[in-house]
Amino acid sequence: MGGRFAFSLGAEVVAKENLQVGQELSDNQIELLTGGDQLQRCLAAAYRYLGYRPRSESELRERMQRRGFAAETVDAAVVRLREQHLLDDEAFAQFWKENRESFGPRSQWLTRLELKRMGVMNDVIEQVVVGMDDEENAYRAALQKTRRWAPADYQRLRRRLGDYLRRRGFKYEVINHTVEKIWQERGNGSG
Template identity: 40%
Template structure:
């Protein structure tokens, strides 16, 4: 039912309560309420359009807040909005809005993810593929990005193994081997490569010399 706006009251939440004919009728985001004024008459259709735009604005505010912590894949944003109760049409409209301004970009996200992992929490190519699939990144993008940005698998595994081996010094040989192998396997390296790396590390340690900092040392 339409009516005349008799009051617009700012709420602590940052939204605005709209009063029609003396009664609180609905609540809008501040950006949608800014176009209204006391005394203005709203029809039912106008109210419906206001509420529809308000729903889109709510979704946008939530999406921007979600994206403020770190880059996200499209699936992550969509899942977040669905968990907040938005319907499929609103979610897709918001994704399209974010795409237009470059705030969601699965290829850029995949590059960020691989580079960040490589710098701070290195993983094998297989592990990175699995993580990106869980984020909803299309397989073609995953392959392209990994070809461009992922480090050499053997060099990475050897670097990680040497670093971990320094921390495991003093353990008996069997425990040392088991823990070092488990560490590499948890990071997604396959069994054949893990066995090769173990042989290299054990040979280096058996020679009674310090482990080099990287493969070229």
């Protein structure tokens, strides 16, 4: 614009619109091009964000808005990401549940709370957590933890393991049953 810098566009927008150096653009064309460029930038940021791990739609929206993208740009990016099957709250919730069950077993209650904090809808959460077995998850969490330490007496095992399982959202009855089971498997009698 008169030999001065006016705005920048990504290479993808320039190529897609077949723009040339020196080409004159109307104000309306500039607005459309910069809007398209913002969408491309938002998508690029979203791809990077999704590259680390799957995300909920709410997490992605919040992150893109914090990065300064307008709500309508974020909406358009979300639509595009859904079409590409890169953003799906049901698949994300299932991934989260399976990941938690495999690597850091937690209770159904705590998994539900984590998904809720990530903005997943309640009906999706309920579909996903309905099959979780707190007894099994508590037992697997206890096995993972007790491999690293071996309290010799029942009270110490009960306190340490009970605290650990409580932080993972398990109920008192589940914790008691799990502690007793671990103690029995170690060849000890009743505590």
